[in-house]
């Protein structure tokens with residue numbers, strides 16, 4: 054596309070184009086072929102990465118902030134009601150996956166419906182099939198909620214089916230709302246994943262895990278310079294080592310009970326050996342090789358209802374099939390085998406530690 058329509062008459066593309074025309078039908082000398090291919094591919098790669106992954110001048114990935122941050126149940130917020138809200142999720146997405154895990158743990162399947170969006174490799178957007186609002190894609194849904202919206206159209210979305218509005222599109226907020234605002238209708242109202250007495254500790258770990266691990270794997274995979282990648286990778290594995298040490302003492306991050314900090318960590322760990330290790334170059338160590346993180350991942354996977362929220366095939370298809378600049382051939386690897394996630398985790402006997410910070 055770019056070669057046929059050079060973007061600027063005086064640009065280097067013109068020279069490339071003329072050279073190609075001259076060479077048509079002849080074989081290129083290897084040095085020229087390599088030089089040409091490198092120039093064309095790196096230019097395209099930079100162009101595509103700037104769209105896929107906004108970065109700062111050091112080449113570090115900078116995640117855009119979520120735009121809809123509404124509340125459920127507060128005075129000026131949206132009222133909690135049975136079957137009023139819907140979650141739009143993508144099964145490959147770790148942020149959306151958090152919302153499905155909390156919905157399952159709290160027993161909110163009858164209360165909050167789910168629409169699954171699929172990534173379109175051709176259009177680079179999330180598409181919807183049979184959407185109840187009549188939208189063909191997520192950008193259409195965002196436009197329905199707010200005409201003229203120009204930000205990114207991301208999953209997850211917590212949607213109000215009554216007002217046709219986006220309540221919230223920040224997974225960190227949505228899981229807090231699901232944990233606390235629908236207890237009247239939940240099957241497991243007694244399960245509190247964000248108890249007041251642990252909030253300080255949970256927030257502390259949330260911050261660390263977000264920066265080092267959840268967003269950390271993206272900072273590795275979307276880095277546009279070697280220095281940016283090295284920094285992200287060092288931080289990622291330092292954080293994983295730190296968490297592994299905590300999990301030697303505690304069954305879960307903040308003690309003996311599962312909390313939102315575990316949910317947030319889990320959805321990244323679940324994808325780690327399968328996509329981040331290879332595609333995002335997070336390859337110093339696999340999760341299953343960690344003494345505690347490996348069994349902990351199995352423990353989380355085996356919590357009631359969690360397994361049903363996990364689709365490794367979709368994860369692989371989504372990342373390897375759609376992140377074109379990282380995997381232009383689109384080949385999806387065959388492994389690894391996830392049967393080991395069903396093996397006994399042996400973590401039931403772990404106690405609580407008074408302070409694991």
Ligand SMILES: N[C@@H](CCC(=O)N[C@@H](CS)C(=O)NCC(=O)O)C(=O)O
Nearest residue numbers: 119146148205207208209222223224
């Ligand atoms: N801050 C958001 C991030 C969500 C996010 O980045 N979702 C990705 C999928 S994994 C997405 O929909 N990306 C589409 C885009 O950026 O255009 C959250 O945690 O909810």
